[in-house]
Amino acid sequence: MTLLSTLPNEIQDEITRLSERYGQPLIRSIDLGENKYFDPLDKTDRYGEVCMVVRRRNGRLLTMIKTFYPQGAYRLLTGGINHGEYVFDALLRETQEETGLEVEVKQFLAIASYHLEKSDTPVFYTFAFLLDEVSGTLGAIDEDEQVEAFREIEISELPTLAQNLEALGSSKEEFIYWRWSDWGQFRAPIHQLVWEALTTQK
Template sequence: MSRIDHFENPDAPKPNSIVAAVSVFVQDGQGRVLLIERTDNHLWALPGGAQEFGEYIAEAAVRETREETGVEVEVTGIVGIYTNPSHVVEYSDGEVRQQFSVCLRARYVSGQPAPSDESSEVRWLAPGELSDLTIHPSMRLRIDHGLEDRQQPYIG
């Protein structure tokens, strides 16, 4: 299924769903950030996805990171909560989802980056390499907040 991210677009379709989702900010021992190139929109992003029934949000973070990257992590904190109603995601099946994402901070435990059905590429990237990538503004905000190592989580 393909997707189109609409951001601050007055012509964007109106949302018809909202789903609790998680993204995961994790760095390795060299300070590099784990990112994926998504297969559905070909943008670079933090690993993450929708929370499933019967699952804690931290469990969703660990599961999504493992599924998309092959890397095992342990959740250590929260970067922020991202709920901008001007960011909607239009899916090819007709769903138009308003953003609702909790970005969690995690610690690398084990594993080597490997692509999946949801990620065409997985890499540890130094902060200085991020400007060379195509990253949606809402995802870049999460990455920047993670790099800032804020004392309080972002709520917006």
């Protein structure tokens, strides 16, 4: 089984086209360990997400934190891909909803496929793209996203961001039924993978 074989044929075909247009992405399989379902892995309305690596005009990358995240848990922006929706359509839609910016797609950076312990079948995908800011005013349009703040970072800071996410402790919030440590270990790898793609690929 290939890492992308569980995706619908039309999405596999789209990924081929996007790779030809925006560059061959790094592809990695991420082992999440024991059976643990949490947001967004437990959502049935999506098969994966886009990771929007927005490069601002000053060359720095955009990260954000939501109102209910642990203190300091900034990360790259992501947005769900609905069933029946193409990756590229979700990329443009989610970027507009979460940033309010007009962007130009520059590079297909990476694909992460996630699987659980004792299974090679992916349960979720992240597709990461480098996007250059073109115009607009930064600000989340979709209030349901609960974005608290944005922060810009250098590319060199991505590994540190990954380490911070991986080191998150457990949450004591009653409305969170999963551990922040599990969530952080899920979120960390794409930051490392994006850093690798940005610093090694030409």
